Amino acid sequence: MKWATLAVHAGTEPDPMTGAVMVPVYFTSTYAQEAPGVHKGYEYSRTHNPTRTALETSLAQLESAKYGLAFASGMAATDAVLRLLRPGDHVIVSRDLYGGTYRIMRQVFEPWGLKFDFVDTSDIATVEGSFRPETKMVWIETPSNPLLHISPIAALADLAHTHGARLVVDNTFATPYLQSPLEMGADIVVHSATKYLGGHSDVVMGAIMLNNEADYQQLRFLQNAVGAVPGPMDAFLVLRGIKTLPLRMHKHSENALKIAEFLAAHPKVSKVYYPGLITHPQYLLAKQQMRLPGGMVSFEVKVKNMDDMKNFWKGLRVFTLAESLGGVESLVNHPATMTHASIPESDRLALGITPGLLRLSVGIEDADDLIADLKVALQSV
Numbered sequence: 001m002k003w004a005t006l007a008v009h010a011g012t013e014p015d016p017m018t019g020a021v022m023v024p025v026y027f028t029s030t031y032a033q034e035a036p037g038v039h040k041g042y043e044y045s046r047t048h049n050p051t052r053t054a055l056e057t058s059l060a061q062l063e064s065a066k067y068g069l070a071f072a073s074g075m076a077a078t079d080a081v082l083r084l085l086r087p088g089d090h091v092i093v094s095r096d097l098y099g100g101t102y103r104i105m106r107q108v109f110e111p112w113g114l115k116f117d118f119v120d121t122s123d124i125a126t127v128e129g130s131f132r133p134e135t136k137m138v139w140i141e142t143p144s145n146p147l148l149h150i151s152p153i154a155a156l157a158d159l160a161h162t163h164g165a166r167l168v169v170d171n172t173f174a175t176p177y178l179q180s181p182l183e184m185g186a187d188i189v190v191h192s193a194t195k196y197l198g199g200h201s202d203v204v205m206g207a208i209m210l211n212n213e214a215d216y217q218q219l220r221f222l223q224n225a226v227g228a229v230p231g232p233m234d235a236f237l238v239l240r241g242i243k244t245l246p247l248r249m250h251k252h253s254e255n256a257l258k259i260a261e262f263l264a265a266h267p268k269v270s271k272v273y274y275p276g277l278i279t280h281p282q283y284l285l286a287k288q289q290m291r292l293p294g295g296m297v298s299f300e301v302k303v304k305n306m307d308d309m310k311n312f313w314k315g316l317r318v319f320t321l322a323e324s325l326g327g328v329e330s331l332v333n334h335p336a337t338m339t340h341a342s343i344p345e346s347d348r349l350a351l352g353i354t355p356g357l358l359r360l361s362v363g364i365e366d367a368d369d370l371i372a373d374l375k376v377a378l379q380s381v
């Protein structure tokens with residue numbers, strides 16, 4: 001089946017009892033047993049819930065994976081994947097990274113005994129030179145957050161495998177519709193389903209998709225043993241979101257390209273980061289491994305310090321100043337003081353997260369209104 005058909009149908013067969021076309025929201029914590037241990041596959045909702053099962057089936061099919069697992073948040077999913085490792089293991093990680101992923105690595109798993117190197121994973125030679133005998137995982141974000149760097153998934157998968165390590169791809173920015181890391185050789189895909197999968201800024205959830213049976217069994221064990229599971233209502237909301245994912249991603253990408261082109265020609269903008277612009281250093285790689293360049297655009301306004309930015313937000317009528325991304329509404333985020341504030345300033349500047357850097361999550365509104373909004377805001381800088 002083609003992707004758009006899967007998005008609508010995967011995991012959601014009409015309910016055998018009532019014919020309900022949409023999976024019911026199973027608000028139940030426990031399930032009646034005929035005799036001890038004799039049941040219909042459901043015992044307790046931390047372990048399994050039918051609404052969550054429907055979602056997990058859908059998630060697996062979207063990433064053409066054998067297995068899909070839903071977690072209470074993207075961070076809970078990230079936590080579970082890192083728990084596949086043992087103290088002493090080493091992980092090579094994209095330097096340009098979601099702030100929360102950086103935080104859990106540095107502040108939760110480093111004290112626990114894992115070792116991390118944050119490097120430019122868009123450069124194969126740099127990654128190659130970072131392997132140690134104890135390297136067990138390569139963790140990449142592509143496109144990355146917030147600078148939209150692209151890392152070569154297939155080449156990194158080969159490299160990881162020759163060193164006996166797994167390649168994990170945080171596919172949140174691209175979504176399974178725009179990029180299929182498992183098909184390119186990656187071992188595990190992680191998502192913040194809070195973003196494009198949910199798509200409407202009304203739910204927090206995470207997901208893991210993979211093919212390896214042993215890792216799946218361990219992750220399924222951790223999901224139940226640790227218990228960071230989503231509730232049935234959240235599972236329902238993400239299932240609903242997924243049905244329109246292809247439609248939304250086309251519109252997000254179309255709007256984002258128009259905005260990136262507008263910004264690139266604006267005299268107050270010094271840099272635009274968007275993989276759909278021919279000026280992006282990895283434009284060709286993005287074209288090769290992504291179906292469309294996506295809805296995230298970052299750019300740098302020509303300012304000297306944070307103070308110069310203080311009037312930018314006041315002019316905005318359509319864009320909302322907020323963290324997060326991937327919803328139908330357009331958001332603007334100031335990484336230095338918001339999403340990436342937990343990264344020390346010197347590290348931030350070295351990465352390119354400057355006072356004038358803004359990250360847009362371009363929504364599905366009319367592009368003319370979005371551009372008019374940015375025009376006014378840029379005038380006030």
Ligand SMILES: *Cc1c(COP(=O)(O)O)cnc(C)c1O
Pocket residue numbers: 073074075076098100101141145170172173191192193194195204205206
């Ligand atoms: C938001 C986000 C996460 C964390 O997900 P939550 O659902 O907020 O816990 C991880 N990675 C990326 C790229 C994200 O954007």
